[in-house]
Amino acid sequence: MLRISTFRRGGVHPDDKKELSRGSAVETLPMPSKLVVPLSQHLGAPAKAVKAKGDTVVKGEKIGVASSFVSADVHSPCSGTISDVTTVRLANGASCEAVVITPDAVQPEMYNVRYDWKNESPSALLETIKDMGIVGMGGATFPVHVKLAVPEGKKAEYLVINAVECEPYLTSDYRSLMERTDETLEGIMILDRILSPEHIVIGIEANKMDAAQLLEEHIKSHGYPVEVQPLKMKYPQGDEKQLLKAVTGREVPSGKLPIDIGAVVCNAGTVYAVYEACVFHKPLIERIVTVSGEAVKNPKNILSPVGASAADLLAFAGGYNTDNVDKLISGGPMMGFAFADEQCPVTKGTSGILALKGADLEAGVCVSCGKCVAHCPMGLMPNRMFRNIKNGRYKEALDLGLLDCKECGCCAFICPAHLPLVQGFKLGKKMGRKK
Numbered sequence: 001m002l003r004i005s006t007f008r009r010g011g012v013h014p015d016d017k018k019e020l021s022r023g024s025a026v027e028t029l030p031m032p033s034k035l036v037v038p039l040s041q042h043l044g045a046p047a048k049a050v051k052a053k054g055d056t057v058v059k060g061e062k063i064g065v066a067s068s069f070v071s072a073d074v075h076s077p078c079s080g081t082i083s084d085v086t087t088v089r090l091a092n093g094a095s096c097e098a099v100v101i102t103p104d105a106v107q108p109e110m111y112n113v114r115y116d117w118k119n120e121s122p123s124a125l126l127e128t129i130k131d132m133g134i135v136g137m138g139g140a141t142f143p144v145h146v147k148l149a150v151p152e153g154k155k156a157e158y159l160v161i162n163a164v165e166c167e168p169y170l171t172s173d174y175r176s177l178m179e180r181t182d183e184t185l186e187g188i189m190i191l192d193r194i195l196s197p198e199h200i201v202i203g204i205e206a207n208k209m210d211a212a213q214l215l216e217e218h219i220k221s222h223g224y225p226v227e228v229q230p231l232k233m234k235y236p237q238g239d240e241k242q243l244l245k246a247v248t249g250r251e252v253p254s255g256k257l258p259i260d261i262g263a264v265v266c267n268a269g270t271v272y273a274v275y276e277a278c279v280f281h282k283p284l285i286e287r288i289v290t291v292s293g294e295a296v297k298n299p300k301n302i303l304s305p306v307g308a309s310a311a312d313l314l315a316f317a318g319g320y321n322t323d324n325v326d327k328l329i330s331g332g333p334m335m336g337f338a339f340a341d342e343q344c345p346v347t348k349g350t351s352g353i354l355a356l357k358g359a360d361l362e363a364g365v366c367v368s369c370g371k372c373v374a375h376c377p378m379g380l381m382p383n384r385m386f387r388n389i390k391n392g393r394y395k396e397a398l399d400l401g402l403l404d405c406k407e408c409g410c411c412a413f414i415c416p417a418h419l420p421l422v423q424g425f426k427l428g429k430k431m432g433r434k435k
């Protein structure tokens, strides 16, 4: 194992709260009586519905096809009958078309035949990943076949596996690494075949040293060319740019991508989906979701079909332990989305469903302490950007680098005036683009 490292500029240390859900093995959600499967679960253009109301579907069958290069196919998580094709609101507030499925009472046993991926060419493996609708499961939901298609003239020297999971409460990647260690490593070997990198490094934070140790042991026993790089706990280390700085020492310039500095980053949970896609030809129809927070009776990690509702998962975790739930969040508390409707469906990118106690603190006025500037990992001036946006000066905010803001929330976390900085930056980007 290598010396512990981290990124240098900015960052914060929120209480990780992972002890609530990290201890027990992943449990499988019984098939709900209804699945609402959105056709936009990825970055890029929504998929186009290829099934209609009244059609029957088999588990894993395509119900939506990618409508452009940056898009992804969507598959049915169950066998059943389509009861509707309608519009649904997602936890992030966006609306999209969704296929509503009534699952059959008995679901088929599938995906138990192994395919020999080692005899497949890199382009055939890429095609399989595309066909199985695999997208980044760490939050960004970028279609993986696009990310792995290295442009002419560029080379992935580094393949970095993102096992950081730095958002508080979330432990789905941790459980996946602990319970699917060999499968994850085989997934990494599939990526190795596609990209032929010079270095493969798993970046993992120091609050998961048991998983790091386990990975080391399995890597050694298989003789895989993979290094495990432990990282100091620091948020937002799971962001691609901070992770690459911590692992490779290289910095992704403003407006550029990891491949511009010779790197491809892939989240640990996504690597498992790549494994299932290439070894069993299984599409991305389910994922591990951390259901946690102080207002949840039995926080746990749940293997859920895509399209199950937040209410289904919360009920499986025992429901609430209080009448006063102050906030529901999809994802982590730093970058996730607050939502109100418990019928919101789980998507390929849903890493967590959190029910929290403790309302937001009232916003005061900026006291010019400069803490937000000191903690911004992108080297921005959040205070000045926010002031400009508040006063409608969107161009000035853009000139200060607003588009480089990752919306990581470090500035809002550290701000003693509790200013809604990230909401301001989201608005500023929207208004700036309009203008």
Ligand code: SF4
Residues within 6 Å of the ligand: 375, 376, 377, 378, 379, 380, 381, 382, 404, 405, 406, 407, 408, 409, 410, 411, 412, 421, 422, 425
């Ligand atoms: S939300 Fe944006 S401005 Fe605030 S710390 Fe993160 S990158 Fe910097």
Ligand code: SF4
Residues within 6 Å of the ligand: 365, 366, 367, 368, 369, 370, 371, 372, 373, 382, 383, 411, 414, 415, 416, 417, 418, 419
């Ligand atoms: S941390 Fe808050 S109060 Fe301090 S300078 Fe930044 S915006 Fe102002």
